[in-house]
Amino acid sequence: MGNPVAMFEIVSTDPSRLGRFYGELFGWTVNADPAWGGYGLVDTHSEPGPLMGGIGPSYQPGDTGVKFYVGVDDLGAWLGKAEGLGASRLVEPTDLPEGYGSFAMFADPDGNTVGLWAGPTGGS
Structure with a gap:
């Protein structure tokens, strides 16, 4: 059995705007946390269990996009x-x-950024 996509992240220079966009488009709830620099956890409300996600601020030039x-x-x-x-x-x-x-995180041979995630019960 393969490893599942466990989480997604959307990085933006205006994460509040994107949170509203995806909320209206897909019915997602984005809970931005000022303590996390405005990073918001996303509830996709999907079944059988929602895919974890986040929408957050850009920290350096070129880091925006979907991961x-x-x-x-x-x-x-x-x-x-x-x-x-x-x-x-x-x-x-x-x-x-x-x-x-x-x-x-790593860059694949074409330069695409890919994340690895070990959940709360996983190791590191």
Whole structure:
């Protein structure tokens, strides 16, 4: 069985505007948190269980866009496997606040940014 897409993220120079856009378009709820710099967790209201997501602010030029995160059990091992297949490591395993697990990121051989996510019960 393959690893599932576990989370998505949309990074914008105006995350409030995009939160309203996706809320109106798809009926999603975006709960922006000022403590997280305006980053908002997205409830897609999908079934059988909603796909986790977030809409957040841009922190540097060129980081806007849509990213997906694949659920894995060991961030370091999967980063190493990706590098062995031609990827470049972008973000080392990093814990998320409030028990949301941890993540890492790499650029695939074409330069697309891909995230890895180990949920609250996963390892890093």
